[in-house]
Amino acid sequence: MTVQVLLFGKLCDVAGWRARAVSPAPASLNALRLVLGKEDQALAAALAGPGISAVLNREIVRGDAPLAANDEVAFLPPMSGG
Amino acid sequence: MIRLTDQAFEPGAELTAFARGRSETGAIASFLGLARGDAGAATALELEAYPEFTVAEIGKFVATATTRFELYDARVIHRIGAIAPGEPVVMVLTAAAHRREAFEACDCLMDYLKSRAPLWKKEHGPAGPRWVDPTTRDLADAARWD
Numbered sequence: 001m002t003v004q005v006l007l008f009g010k011l012c013d014v015a016g017w018r019a020r021a022v023s024p025a026p027a028s029l030n031a032l033r034l035v036l037g038k039e040d041q042a043l044a045a046a047l048a049g050p051g052i053s054a055v056l057n058r059e060i061v062r063g064d065a066p067l068a069a070n071d072e073v074a075f076l077p078p079m080s081g082g
Numbered sequence: 083m084i085r086l087t088d089q090a091f092e093p094g095a096e097l098t099a100f101a102r103g104r105s106e107t108g109a110i111a112s113f114l115g116l117a118r119g120d121a122g123a124a125t126a127l128e129l130e131a132y133p134e135f136t137v138a139e140i141g142k143f144v145a146t147a148t149t150r151f152e153l154y155d156a157r158v159i160h161r162i163g164a165i166a167p168g169e170p171v172v173m174v175l176t177a178a179a180h181r182r183e184a185f186e187a188c189d190c191l192m193d194y195l196k197s198r199a200p201l202w203k204k205e206h207g208p209a210g211p212r213w214v215d216p217t218t219r220d221l222a223d224a225a226r227w228d
Contacts, residue, residue, distance in 0.1 A: 008132055009202030010213040058135045074132055080216045081129070081160060081201030082115050082172050082192060 001025045003032065003067055006074040014046045025071070029054055030064045032073060051078035084140045086131050088163035093173055100157055100175045107154050107177040111184035113192050119167035120207075127165040128204040128211075136200045143194050151187035153178050158191065160201065193223040 002023040012018045015036075026032040037044025046052070054061045055074040067073070093114050101110055117127045144156050155177040165171055174191045178184040195201070197216035204213050 006132070008130060008200075009204075013213075055132070055135060058138065074135070076132070076200060077202065077213070078215050079198060079200055080196065080203045080214050080220070081199045082196040 001069045003070070004072045005032070005036070006072065008074065009077040011043070011046055011052075011075055011077050015040060015043045025067055025069050028064050028066050029056065029061060029073065032067060046077075047075055049077075052076065083157050084137045084144065085157075085159045086133060086137060086162050087159065088161070090169055091159055091161070091173070093170055096157070096159060096173055097175065100155070100177070104154070104177060106179065108179050109177070109181040109184040111176045111178075111181070111188040113172075113174045113188050114170055115172040115192070117165045117167050117169050117171050123207045123209070124167060124205045125208070126167070126206040127171065128206065129160070129162045129165065129171070130202040130204070131160075131162045132200050133162075140195070140199050143199070144191065147176075147187050147190055147194075151176070151178060151183045151190070153183065153187050156187065156191065158195070160195070162201075190227045193220075193227060196220045197224045 002021040003025045005022055006019050007015055022032060022035060026035050033047055037047065053076040055076060056065055057072055097112055118124060140158055144158060148156055153176055157175040159173045161171050172195060174188050176184045176187040197220040202213065204211050
């Protein structure tokens with residue numbers, strides 16, 4: 001029972017990792033945020049910052065959502081292409 | 083068609099290929115974005131994507147723009163990875179019956195790519211690396227089309 005977590009952009013630099021499995025799988029996105037933040041206060045602050053989006057299994061999620069085993073969660077900072 | 087690539091691309095060849103074999107298209111607009119050196123302040127750009135998600139999200143926006151501007155076709159080519167000053171970063175091509183729709187769609191797509199597409203840009207220079215956030219202007223530009 002794990003969820004795969006991906007970080008992009010400046011969030012990777014804050015956390016010092018790009019991808020990791022979190023086990024056991026937290027029950028929800030908010031629970032996952034708490035688990036990650038408990039281990040790393042800087043990441044907790046970054047994830048709570050303005051313009052951070054969450055993506056669950058390649059779909060953008062607003063607010064909270066339940067998680068299941070083998071879900072993929074990505075946290076995205078403000079975007080800037082072009 | 084949306085293409086992310088870590089290889090340099092040749093803009094002229096892309097435009098030629100896009101324009102080929104069209105009998106109903108009266109107008110093609112193109113935009114080419116290059117990596118700026120900023121007088122030595124930027125020695126390289128680094129573009130990051132969430133590859134499948136990024137392509138899917140840009141594809142959704144292109145589909146919306148295609149309907150909105152009555153396009154016949156659109157293409158987005160975006161570099162990822164390390165990019166040197168002077169190299170193409172992004173190319174947008176739009177095909178429509180008439181120029182106004184092609185121009186506006188190209189403008190709209192670029193505004194989307196600058197601040198709403200899942201891409202992240204890091205600038206490297208003598209002062210060290212820094213993540214580039216969308217500017218107030220970028221955000222206002224994108225909001226023009228809401």
